[in-house]
Every structure is written in C-alpha cells, then in structure tokens.
Amino acid sequence: MKLLDKYSRLNITATILTFIIGSCTFYFLLNYILIRELDERLQAEQQEILAYVNTHKSLPDIVRTKDQFTIYEQAVAKVNTEFTTVKLKQNNEQEDYREIKFSLLARDKYYQVTVGTPLDETEALLQVIIGVTIAMIGIILLIGFLINRIVIRRLWKPFYSTIESVKNYHLSEQQTLKLERTDIDEFSLLNQSINEMVDRIQQDYGSLKNFTGQAAHEMQTPLAIIRTKLDTLMQNEAVLEKNAQLITDIEKAVHRLSRLHQSLLLLTKVENKQFLLNEKINLDKIVTDKYEEFGEMASALNLSIKLHIEPVAQLFHQQLAEIIISNLLNNAIRYNRPNGEIEITLNDTLLTVSNTSDKGKLDSTKLFKRFYRDADSSDGTGLGLSIVKQICDMAGYSITYSFYEMRHEFKLNFNQS
Amino acid sequence: MKILIVEDEPALNKSIVEYLTSQQYLCEQASNYRDAQDKIESYDYDCIVLDIMLPGGNGLQLLQSLKKSGKTDGVIIISAKNELDDKIKGLSLGADDYLTKPFHLSELSVRIAAIIRRKNGMGNNLISFEEIVVDVQAHTVSVNNQPVILTRKEFELLLYLVINKNRVLSKNTIAGHMWGDDMDMADSYDFIYAHIKNLRKKLLAAGAGDYIQSVYGMGYKFALR
Numbered sequence: 001m002k003l004l005d006k007y008s009r010l011n012i013t014a015t016i017l018t019f020i021i022g023s024c025t026f027y028f029l030l031n032y033i034l035i036r037e038l039d040e041r042l043q044a045e046q047q048e049i050l051a052y053v054n055t056h057k058s059l060p061d062i063v064r065t066k067d068q069f070t071i072y073e074q075a076v077a078k079v080n081t082e083f084t085t086v087k088l089k090q091n092n093e094q095e096d097y098r099e100i101k102f103s104l105l106a107r108d109k110y111y112q113v114t115v116g117t118p119l120d121e122t123e124a125l126l127q128v129i130i131g132v133t134i135a136m137i138g139i140i141l142l143i144g145f146l147i148n149r150i151v152i153r154r155l156w157k158p159f160y161s162t163i164e165s166v167k168n169y170h171l172s173e174q175q176t177l178k179l180e181r182t183d184i185d186e187f188s189l190l191n192q193s194i195n196e197m198v199d200r201i202q203q204d205y206g207s208l209k210n211f212t213g214q215a216a217h218e219m220q221t222p223l224a225i226i227r228t229k230l231d232t233l234m235q236n237e238a239v240l241e242k243n244a245q246l247i248t249d250i251e252k253a254v255h256r257l258s259r260l261h262q263s264l265l266l267l268t269k270v271e272n273k274q275f276l277l278n279e280k281i282n283l284d285k286i287v288t289d290k291y292e293e294f295g296e297m298a299s300a301l302n303l304s305i306k307l308h309i310e311p312v313a314q315l316f317h318q319q320l321a322e323i324i325i326s327n328l329l330n331n332a333i334r335y336n337r338p339n340g341e342i343e344i345t346l347n348d349t350l351l352t353v354s355n356t357s358d359k360g361k362l363d364s365t366k367l368f369k370r371f372y373r374d375a376d377s378s379d380g381t382g383l384g385l386s387i388v389k390q391i392c393d394m395a396g397y398s399i400t401y402s403f404y405e406m407r408h409e410f411k412l413n414f415n416q417s
Numbered sequence: 418m419k420i421l422i423v424e425d426e427p428a429l430n431k432s433i434v435e436y437l438t439s440q441q442y443l444c445e446q447a448s449n450y451r452d453a454q455d456k457i458e459s460y461d462y463d464c465i466v467l468d469i470m471l472p473g474g475n476g477l478q479l480l481q482s483l484k485k486s487g488k489t490d491g492v493i494i495i496s497a498k499n500e501l502d503d504k505i506k507g508l509s510l511g512a513d514d515y516l517t518k519p520f521h522l523s524e525l526s527v528r529i530a531a532i533i534r535r536k537n538g539m540g541n542n543l544i545s546f547e548e549i550v551v552d553v554q555a556h557t558v559s560v561n562n563q564p565v566i567l568t569r570k571e572f573e574l575l576l577y578l579v580i581n582k583n584r585v586l587s588k589n590t591i592a593g594h595m596w597g598d599d600m601d602m603a604d605s606y607d608f609i610y611a612h613i614k615n616l617r618k619k620l621l622a623a624g625a626g627d628y629i630q631s632v633y634g635m636g637y638k639f640a641l642r
Contacts, residue, residue, distance in 0.1 A: 220497035221426050224519035228432035231522040234585045234636070235439075244633035251589050258519050293596075296570065300608055 004156070008148050012141060019140075023133045030129060034122040035098065039083050042100040045070075045115045046081070053106050068117050075112040079103045085119070095120060158182035162191055169198070171205055209272060216265050223258050230254065256381070263383040266323070267370070270390045277395055281316040283325075284309045287346055290325045294333060303336050308345045314414060320391050327384040328353040328410055334380070335359060335408065354409035361403040368399075418533060419443045419460070423453040423476065424468045424495070433466060436522040437529070439584070450474030457483055457490070463536065464491040464529050467512070469503065477503075477510060484511040491532035495520065521590045523581040530580045546579045547641070549625050560623035570595065571616045578629065578639035587636035613637060 045068070052060040062070050081102040087094050096119040103112050161180045169177050177198045179191040230251055234240055240247065269275065287309055298305055314321075332342045332355035340356035359374065366372045368389040371382040388410075392399045398413045420442045424430040427448065434444045445462075447453035450473035457465065457479060465483075469476040480492055493514040494507045504515045513532045516525060534542065534553060542554035548561045556572055558565045567575065577594050578586070588609050595609070617629045630638045 216497070218497075220518040221429065224495075224497070225426060225428045225432070227519040228429060228436070228522050231590070232432055232435060234587060237585070237632075240585065240633055240635070244635045248587065248589075248635045251587055254519070255589055255593075297596075297608055300611060 004148060004152055008145070011144060015140060015144065016137065019133065019137045023130065026133070027126065027130065030126060031122070034125065035085075038098045038117060038119070038122070039100070042083070042098065042115050042117060046100055046102055046113075049113060049115070050104060053104050057106065059106055059111065067121075068115065071114040071116075073112045073114070075103055075110040077103075078105075078110055079112055086116075088116075096123065155184070158184060158187045159190070162187065162194065166194060171201065209268075212265070212268050216261065219261060220258075223254065223261070226250075226254050227258075260381045260383070263381050263387060267383065267387055267390055270320070270387070270394055273394060275317045275320055275394070277316050277320075279316060279318055280313050281318055281321050283312045283314055283316075283321060283351065284346055286318075286321050286325050287344060287351075290322070290329055291344070294326070294329050298333055298342065301333065301336070302339045303333060303342055304340075305342045305344065308343070310347045312346055312348055316395065320395075324388050324391055324412070325351075327388050331355075331384060331410075332408075335374070349413060349415050351412040351414075352409060354407050356406060357408055358406075359408075362401065362408065364401045367401055418463045419445070420529065421445050421447060421453070421456055421460075421462045421465045421490075423447045423465060423471065423479070425449060425471050426468075432522065433525065437526065440526055440581075442529075448472075450479070453479055454482070457488070458486070461488065462490045463533050464493065464513075466525070466529070467492055467494050469494060469496040469507070477507060480507065480510045480512055489536065491529075491536050493525070493528055493532060495525070521593055523577070523584060523586055523590050524594055527577055527580050527594065544576070544579055546582055546628070546639070547626060549575075549579070549620065549628075551576055551579055560620065560625040563623060565619055565623045567616070567619060570612055571619070574612055574616055575620075578637070581639070583638070583640045585632050585636055585638045589636075591637070 049060060049070075059072055062072075064070075079101065081100065084099050084101070086097050086099055088097050089095075097116040098119055099114050099116040101112060101114050103110050105111075158180055165177060165179055169175065177195060179195060182188050182191065230247065234247060287307070291305060291307060295305065329342075329344075332353050335357050336342065336355045337358045342353070342355045345352040362374070363372075368385050370386045372386070373380060373382040389399055392412060400411050400413075402409045402411065418441070420437055422430055422433050422437075422444055424433065424446075425448050430446055430448060434446055437444050445456060445460075447456050450471045453467075453471070453476075454474075467476045467480060471479075476494065476496075480494075483490060483492070492512045493516060494504075494512045495516045495518060496503060496507075497518045507515050513535070514528050516528060530544075531553075542552055544551045544553060550559050550562075551572075552558070553576065556569075558567055558572065558575060573595060574591070577591070588606050591609050592606070595612075613629060617627065620629075621627060626641070628639050628641065630640060630642070632638050
C-alpha cells in the first residue's frame with residue numbers, strides 16, 4: 001500500500017469519526033437547548049394562567065392558536081408539575097408536542113392543566129443543522145482527496161525521481177548518480193545519504209577491481225617463474241630420471257592454476273562488463289573454425305560431429321563468442337562416450353550443442369555454478385559453464401540445459417533474456 | 418643472433434637467458450626502464466623480449482621510441498596482463514608478437530625464431546637438423562632431399578621439435594603449443610602420443626634417423642642419440 005493511500009485512509013477515517021461524534025454531541029446539545037427554551041415558554045404560560053386564576057378566581061378562556069393549545073381537566077388531587085414530549089395525531093399526521101402539566105385550585109376544585117406547543121420548528125432547525133454537517137463532511141473529504149491527489153503527489157515527486165535514479169544506476173558502468181535537488185529537508189537528506197553511500201560503494205568497488213587486476217598481475221609473474229624454472233629443471237636428465245612423475249605432477253598443477261586464474265580473471269571482467277558487444281560477429285564462421293580445431297581430437301576419440309549451420313551475424317564480441325563455442329564444444333567432447341555423437345545447430349535464434357553420454361542427467365540448478373564439477377571428473381576448472389552463463393547473462397541471451405535419450409543438450413537463445 | 422631480455426623479475430630473466438643461450442643465442446639483460454633504454458639506443462638486436470610493466474616506465478613506451486628512431490629490431494611482448502587492449506595496442510605499436518605469462522620457454526623460443534626468420538627475409542626459410550630440412554615458408558619437409566608428406570599438425574609439431582632441439586619438452590608444453598593453453602591436458606596426452614607416433618613413422622620411412630626420444634614417460638626430446 002502506498003504511503004499516500006495509507007495516510008489518506010487514516011486521515012479519512014479520523015475525519016469521519018470526529019464528525020460523527022461532533023455532530024451527535026452537537027445534535028443533543030442543540031436539542032437540549034431548544035427544548036429548554038420551549039420549556040421556559042411553557043413555564044411562562046403556566047405563570048400567566050396561575051396569575052389569572054389568582055386574580056379572577058376562574059380559569060382563563062382557552063385561546064387556541066396555531067402553535068399552542070390548552071386543556072383543563074378536573075382532577076382528584078394535586079399533581080406535580082412535569083414536562084413531557086408526546087406524539088399527537090392531528091390532521092392525520094403524527095406530530096411531536098412539548099407539554100407542561102400542572103394543577104391549580106379554582107372554585108375549590110383541582111384542575112389539571114396541560115399546555116402544549118408543537119416541536120416541528122425545532123425539528124426543522126435540527127434537520128437543517130444535520131444537513132449542513134453532512135455536507136461539510138462531504139466537502140472536507142473531497143478537498144482532502146484533491147489535496148492528496150494533486151498537492152501531495154507533487155510534494156512526493158522528488159522522492160520518486162530519486163527512486164527512479166537509484167533504479168537506473170549501475171555500479172559497473174561507472175556512471176555518477178544524479179539526484180534532483182529538492183527544497184524538502186527529508187528528501188534532500190535522503191538524497192545526500194544516498195549520494196554518500198554510492199560514493200563509498202564506488203570507492204570500495206574501484207579498489208576491489210584494482211585489487212583484482214593487480215593480484216592477477218602479481219600472480220602471473222611467480223607462475224611464470226615456476227613454469228620457466230620447471231622447464232629448466234627438466235633439462236637436467238639426472239634430476240629427471242629420478243623425479244619424472246614429480247615434475248609432471250608439479251607441471252600439471254601449475255597448468256591448472258594458470259588456467260584457473262585466467263578463467264577467474266575472465267569471469268571478473270565479464271561481470272564488470274569490461275567487454276563491449278559492438279562487433280558484428282559471424283557465429284557460423286566461429287563454429288566452423290572451432291569444429292575444425294576440435295575435429296581432429298573428436299575423430300581421434302571416434303566421435304562424429306554433425307553440423308546444421310545457417311549464416312548468423314550477431315552484435316557480439318569476437319573473443320567471447322569463441323570462448324562460448326569452444327567451452328561448449330570442449331564439454332561435449334570431454335563428457336562424451338566412446339563412438340558417441342555431437343550435434344551442433346545454429347540458426348538466427350538458437351545455438352544448440354548436444355552430445356551423447358554415459359552419464360545421467362546433471363543437476364541443472366548447480367550446473368552453471370562456479371566450481372561445480374561432475375563427481376567423476378577432476379580435470380576441468382569447473383568454470384567453463386559458469387563463464388558461458390555469465391557471458392550469456394551479460395549479452396541478454398538465455399541458456400538452458402536439457403537431457404533426453406541419454407543426450408545432454410545446451411540451448412542458447414539469442415533473443416530472450 | 419643477439420637478443421635483449423627486458424624483464425624486471427630476476428628469476429624469470431635468468432631462466433629466459435639460460436634457455437636462449439643454450440639455443441646458441443647471444444643474450445643481454447636489462448631489468449629496468451633506463452637500462453633497457455640505454456641498451457636499445459646503443460645496440461642493434463635481432464629480437465627484444467619486452468615486459469610491459471617495468472620499474473621506471475612502461476615497456477610500450479620503449480617500443481614506441483624504438484620504432485620512432487627507425488630501428489628494425491624484432492619485438493616480442495611478454496606481459497602478465499592478458500588484456501586484449503594491451504595486446505592490440507602493443508601490436509599496433511609495431512610489436513611482432515605477444516605472449517602472456519606464464520609461458521613456456523620453448524614457446525618463447527619458437528616465437529623468437531619466427532620473428533627472426535621473418536626479419537631476415539626469404540633466405541632463412543630453411544631450418545635443418547641433420548638430414549631433415551624444414552621449409553617454413555612453403556610448409557614442406559624433406560629428408561635427404563626427398564619430400565615427406567606431413568599433415569598440418571605434424572608439420573607444426575616437427576617445426577616445434579626442431580627449433581627446440583636437444584631440449585626435454587613435456588607433453589604439457591607440447592599440448593600448449595599445439596592447441597593452446599585452454600585445451601585440457603588429459604584429453605590431449607593420448608593425442609600427442611598419436612601425432613608423435615605418426616611423425617616418427619613417416620620420418621623413419623623417409624630414411625631419417627630416429628631423433629624423437631621419449632623421456633621417462635613425461636615428454637619428448639628431439640636430438641641425436
């Protein structure tokens with residue numbers, strides 16, 4: 001729920017409640033005051049009648065007017081003076097009357113006198129007041145609604161523009177975050193905090209990236225030394241004779257470390273979007289080249305490769321395209337079965353690489369994760385597929401894995417992210 | 418053949434010098450920018466092995482001033498940075514080749530040989546070892562003046578072995594040269610064996626001596642018995 005809606009809801013509820021309580025109180029208070037005024041008038045009438053009786057020793061004549069009536073009734077005993085509100089039928093209409101009942105003594109007889117006056121004036125007044133109150137609630141709600149719609153929306157504009165800027169901000173693109181200036185303290189505080197945070201993050205990110213680059217450089221040199229020293233050591237046949245296996249193992253480890261290192265570096269660079277996808281790349285040409293490059297090895301392993309290729313040009317990066325295709329092809333060869341088959345399909349929307357295998361379905365949730373390796377194999381770096389995935393993510397391609405009829409298939413879709 | 422090694426890491430510099438010296442090259446060393454600059458200005462080299470990151474300056478600047486002064490020394494850049502930009506920049510500044518650390522010395526030596534061959538023109542296209550003659554330009558091989566038909570890979574392998582003659586080359590090193598460092602080793606070992614076997618068979622059939630020796634199961638050596 002939007003802050004504005006939540007606020008409005010609360011506000012409207014409170015307003016309505018206040019008005020209801022207020023109007024009720026107002027109604028009862030007004031009613032009470034009006035009735036009291038009527039009562040006073042009736043009391044004055046009573047005084048008049050009593051005074052008349054005192055002087056003339058007889059009951060005054062009844063003068064019937066529109067807004068008052070008087071009734072005398074003989075009574076047995078004296079009654080207490082009391083006010084009541086009654087409903088009387090008059091001209092087929094129910095009407096409310098306020099009455100005063102009192103008794104008086106005239107010609108040695110008790111009389112009960114009732115003086116009444118209609119309440120319709122009071123009721124009309126109350127109706128008007130309630131009408132006005134309801135109209136006022138309506139108007140206030142409407143105005144509140146309009147204020148929320150127009151004014152508050154405008155007041156919140158800097159907030160939404162900040163959100164929009166933050167949403168469009170990408171750390172790796174090295175852009176500066178531009179936030180609109182605002183004269184509202186809360187929002188300018190928010191903007192200021194965001195700016196400070198982004199600066200800090202950018203610094204950290206920059207130093208991390210620097211570190212990665214430097215670490216890479218610093219690691220390559222010792223690796224180069226180990227490798228060249230090994231090359232030199234190998235020339236000493238006396239040493240070699242006794243330590244051939246040892247040296248081979250060291251060399252393998254150095255080779256793996258160096259490849260691992262290159263792969264991690266590549267992953268970092270892809271993640272940092274340090275490649276621009278602005279070359280027109282003929283993917284069919286790359287597939288054919290790689291097919292020739294790997295073909296020799298495939299035929300040595302008795303694997304047959306089937307190609308179904310159409311000419312495809314994509315806006316991409318030469319080196320990355322080569323990496324994707326050779327990683328997929330490399331896997332297809334490595335995890336194949338003897339006398340197996342590899343099928344490569346390339347068209348405008350899809351690149352599919354599938355291979356036969358003795359191995360069952362792979363865990364597709366982990367397949368593209370870094371350092372995921374099949375339990376039986378330890379040769380690879382475990383980074384090949386995650387590099388492919390990372391490049392696809394960056395380029396907005398989707399890559400999916402499926403397994404059917406003992407075939408592993410990787411499908412790369414160019415149009416879909 | 419005079420070669421200048423510009424590399425600030427002493428251990429690496431020493432290894433390169435030792436390796437290239439054993440291949441009959443005359444090597445000189447420089448370990449910082451100023452030394453390198455002095456030597457490049459004062460002498461002519463057939464090839465300069467140039468590291469980019471140097472104490473006191475950038476190797477690419479050396480390359481620039483070298484080309485500006487009209488010198489024709491061959492240059493191979495060795496860099497820890499596998500940055501494509503650096504590579505393109507280096508090559509566009511006139512470097513002849515670019516090698517990323519960590520490299521194999523045998524690989525460096527093949528590249529240097531190629532640069533020197535190219536620099537010296539048509540005359541030096543023939544590399545020979547005893548009765549075997551390899552024509553680098555025409556991609557042909559002859560034994561006792563009789564042509565031997567080799568596949569492309571077999572030719573590459575023979576050229577590599579001949580240039581790095583008398584050296585023990587591990588299978589890993591050979592694989593790196595033939596298929597690049599990205600290839601997984603386990604896959605390529607049997608493969609190298611198959612190529613070596615075929616190459617040896619063809620050379621023997623043509624009447625050449627058996628120069629390809631297996632070394633303790635870890636690699637091969639091209640040498641006289």
